[in-house]
Amino acid sequence: MGNASILELNVDSSLEVYYGETFGSEDLKLLEVDEPILQEILDRGVVIRGGLNDEAVLCTSSRTYAIKFVMSSNTILIMPPPSSHGSSASGEELDTKSETGGKRTASAMAAATGHLELVEVAPNFEKLKSLLSERLYGEDTDSMDVEESTSGLYTWDDLLEKLQLSEKELQEGLKSLAAVQVGGFWRLVDKKYMHCVFELILLNAMQHDWSLQGLKEKEVVSALMADGYSAQIVIHCLATYGQRVSLAFEAGIASNGSYDLDSHVWELNERHVCLHYANQLLSSASRWRVDDFVDAWQQNLPSGVQASLDMLKGKILIEKLGSDSWLYPFSVANLPSNPAERFAALFRERPRWEWEDLEPYISDLRAPGKSVDALLLKYTRRTQPTAETPPIFTAR
Amino acid sequence: MQIQVRCECGISECREWALLELQGVLEIQPSAQHLPLNAFSIGSLCRSQQEKYYFTIGYHELEGKKVSLKKPMLVLQKVLREDPIDVESSPVVLSTQYPTQVQKTSELKAIGIIRHKILFKTRPKALISSSVK
Numbered sequence: 074m075g076n077a078s079i080l081e082l083n084v085d086s087s088l089e090v091y092y093g094e095t096f097g098s099e100d101l102k103l104l105e106v107d108e109p110i111l112q113e114i115l116d117r118g119v120v121i122r123g124g125l126n127d128e129a130v131l132c133t134s135s136r137t138y139a140i141k142f143v144m145s146s147n148t149i150l151i152m153p154p155p156s157s158h159g160s161s162a163s164g165e166e167l168d169t170k171s172e173t174g175g176k177r178t179a180s181a182m183a184a185a186t187g188h189l190e191l192v193e194v195a196p197n198f199e200k201l202k203s204l205l206s207e208r209l210y211g212e213d214t215d216s217m218d219v220e221e222s223t224s225g226l227y228t229w230d231d232l233l234e235k236l237q238l239s240e241k242e243l244q245e246g247l248k249s250l251a252a253v254q255v256g257g258f259w260r261l262v263d264k265k266y267m268h269c270v271f272e273l274i275l276l277n278a279m280q281h282d283w284s285l286q287g288l289k290e291k292e293v294v295s296a297l298m299a300d301g302y303s304a305q306i307v308i309h310c311l312a313t314y315g316q317r318v319s320l321a322f323e324a325g326i327a328s329n330g331s332y333d334l335d336s337h338v339w340e341l342n343e344r345h346v347c348l349h350y351a352n353q354l355l356s357s358a359s360r361w362r363v364d365d366f367v368d369a370w371q372q373n374l375p376s377g378v379q380a381s382l383d384m385l386k387g388k389i390l391i392e393k394l395g396s397d398s399w400l401y402p403f404s405v406a407n408l409p410s411n412p413a414e415r416f417a418a419l420f421r422e423r424p425r426w427e428w429e430d431l432e433p434y435i436s437d438l439r440a441p442g443k444s445v446d447a448l449l450l451k452y453t454r455r456t457q458p459t460a461e462t463p464p465i466f467t468a469r
Numbered sequence: 470m471q472i473q474v475r476c477e478c479g480i481s482e483c484r485e486w487a488l489l490e491l492q493g494v495l496e497i498q499p500s501a502q503h504l505p506l507n508a509f510s511i512g513s514l515c516r517s518q519q520e521k522y523y524f525t526i527g528y529h530e531l532e533g534k535k536v537s538l539k540k541p542m543l544v545l546q547k548v549l550r551e552d553p554i555d556v557e558s559s560p561v562v563l564s565t566q567y568p569t570q571v572q573k574t575s576e577l578k579a580i581g582i583i584r585h586k587i588l589f590k591t592r593p594k595a596l597i598s599s600s601v602k
Contacts, residue, residue, distance in 0.1 A: 114543065
């Protein structure tokens with residue numbers, strides 16, 4: 074081990090550079106980082122994730138980076154600091170003419186052929202979706218008391234082990250998929266089943282004259298449990314299509330006047346209620362004259378709920394044929410998440426898009442370091458015939 | 470698969486390392502190839518003025534300077550850890566005279582931070598003895 078640092082070499086002095094004792098047998102790598110990643114590695118560490126066939130990624134607690142090796146044609150000697158402070162040359166002013174022994178030395182621990190660099194990547198949720206789709210939670214699951222095998226079921230730790238996502242991104246992904254944790258396993262609920270439970274909640278609300286802004290969890294759960302639905306799924310449905318409201322004082326008081334702390338109250342999100350009925354109409358007929366649709370839609374909605382076509386942005390497209398306007402389903406959820414593929418799919422559907430129509434279909438795109446404008450610049454051609462007409466986007 | 474990357478030095482104690490970077494390849498003379506590597510020095514490094522460094526390797530002299538890296542680098546060392554497998558999680562345990570079962574995991578340990586290097590990128594000067602008899 075050397076006794077001096079090459080960085081602390083004073084002017085007009087020298088040291089001898091040696092091969093270190095373990096030179097050639099050390100497995101050292103150089104990793105280029107920025108200050109935030111450096112701090113996180115020093116504080117609590119980060120994780121490299123990947124399967125045998127994946128390109129390895131480095132995950133901090135919130136982001137994911139592809140790891141690339143940058144080769145160098147230079148000889149790069151890795152120089153550790155002196156082994157112990159006591160014997161370092163700092164403080165001593167030995168120059169090359171000194172007669173007292175103790176020549177300054179530094180040793181190279183290894184030679185690097187390049188370094189690793191990190192490139193931020195967008196989180197990939199496709200694999201998460203496919204893992205959770207292996208065993209969808211559906212009607213059959215709810216009626217079973219205990220599920221026998223756990224194959225195809227994944228806990229939070231299992232998911233981190235198998236996916237290339239940071240913890241924060243995994244949380245985001247689970248939330249955007251409306252996944253629910255049941256018995257320690259993260260589950261995707263079958264869409265049809267979710268709609269079914271939601272429909273039942275709405276029917277019960279109408280029957281019992283419950284307010285959609287103040288649904289009492291206890292009442293909803295017991296009504297649906299009577300029909301064989303598990304409490305967990307009912308609550309998950311309430312959480313997916315609405316939110317808990319702060320405990321209303323009246324709701325908290327039970328019939329005998331005592332304060333009921335267990336009484337959670339839920340408010341359903343108006344847009345989700347409207348979407349639920351819109352989806353029902355769209356599955357019964359895929360093309361609607363807009364006026365007919367709006368009438369049927371409003372008619373089906375519970376009283377007090379107001380629908381508007383704006384709620385369907387990103388789910389339907391409207392086209393004019395003659396004097397009529399027609400709408401049909403076209404959902405952003407069914408489109409690819411990769412920007413290049415997304416734009417290709419959009420331009421296959423329509424060669425020309427106005428910004429207002431295009432925006433809901435690209436607002437969820439993620440490309441690290443690229444803004445929406447940058448994506449538009451890369452994948453579209455923008456034309457604006459006159460200053461008054463809105464700009465039109467076509468394929469590049 | 471997951472590989473942990475962490476530093477066990479303590480936040481203020483992860484020491485600063487350095488790089489010596491030069492163009493070309495270091496070669497051991499045939500006459501010395503049978504000797505262990507750490508028996509000899511690579512060369513002499515000296516700092517002449519505030520910003521100038523000279524590295525003399527064999528009969529070549531390289532001129533270089535200290536450069537700050539645009540982004541810091543970490544020196545990572547691959548470590549193979551052997552942890553005893555958590556026996557409690559297994560309902561049936563085999564009791565034998567052989568040593569405890571271990572689980573081998575790979576880890577990357579950050580052992581140093583690099584913020585500067587001494588870079589030699591000019592053409593080497595050949596030092597030839599001036600005395601010719």
